[in-house]
Amino acid sequence: MEEVDLQPGEHVIISVRQHPFVLALRLLPFFALSLVPSILFGLYSGITAVLPEVSAVSSSSSAVQFLTGAWWLFIWMGGFLTFTRYYLTVWNITNFRIVYIQQHGLFSREVSSFLLLRVQDVTTEIHGIVATLIGYGKLHVDTAGHKEEFAMHGIAHPQLVRDIIMDQVAVLQHANEPDKAGI
Amino acid sequence: MEPVLDPRFEQQFPPLFELPLIDGEVFMISAAPLLLLAVFSVWVVFTLACGYHWLKYSHRSWVAVPALGTHVFVSGTLMLYMLAGLR
DSSP: OOOOOOTTTTTTEEEEBBBBHHHHHHHHHHHHTHHHHHHHHHHHHHHHHHHHTSOOTTTOHHHHHHHHHHHHHHHHHHHHHHHHHHHEEEEEESSSSEEEEEEEEEEEEEEEEEGGGGGGEEEEEOOOOHHHHHHHEEEEEEEETSSSSSEEEESSSHHHHHHHHHHHHHHHHHHHHHHHOOO | OOOOOOOHHHSSSSOOOOTTSSHHHHHHHHHHHHHHHHHHHHHHHHHHHHHHHHHHHHOEEEETTHHHHHHHHHHHHHHHHHHHTTO
16 A cells, blocks of 8 residues: 555555446446437427428538437546545454545545554444345444544445454454453 | 728628627637637646546556547547538
8 A cells, every 4th residue: 555554564464445336326427427418309309200390400410410419428437436435445454453534525535544453343324125135234443542433435345344353452452361361 | 980890801800799609600610710719728638637547546447548538539539520520
């Protein structure tokens, strides 16, 4: 991880993103918008069929082709930006800590990091039939002395991620026990 | 006295938007180069910004290069489609 230097002996156990279904839901409006030119042209063709006095526009008209291409290009760019945000937003769970990287937009990025030893509670929430069947939900991590909420919505397989976090927390606590006994 | 416009000037600098827009050919000849330049400028800035983010923050993921390649290919195809309207 170039943004966060790993400590000696630290390695990434798993990188977690939102479920691809969440991405598909976010891309749905772009798909719908891409159909707008076809719908408008269909409506216009219908009107010209009923009212012949209205001037007809050919779909091969240069203006229509140019503007339709521009419309689709901007929709593609919006969709690609959505995919970029989706892919670059990630939880990296290492054997020492969790690094939460949020890509809000272009040139808008937030990186949070907290030690696994500070984790007090890990909660998963799965609501709804679709989320249950497909397997995505919310993962919420409470940390000691940290008021900020660490939560990711629409995460894929949240129970699996919760188990990985809790297993690693148990390993770290077990490793720290001899030190406590020594005190 | 009304100003007299030199016909050569009119020929060299045609009006940007000639109504009615229904006449696509007239619209294209006059406004297309400016529109194309605007769209292309936005696309270049967007692509450079996305490329920067993918290459810097994707942590050497194998997805970065195919994603950028797909973006350039699809948007290039769409721009060619737009350009075909200028023929």
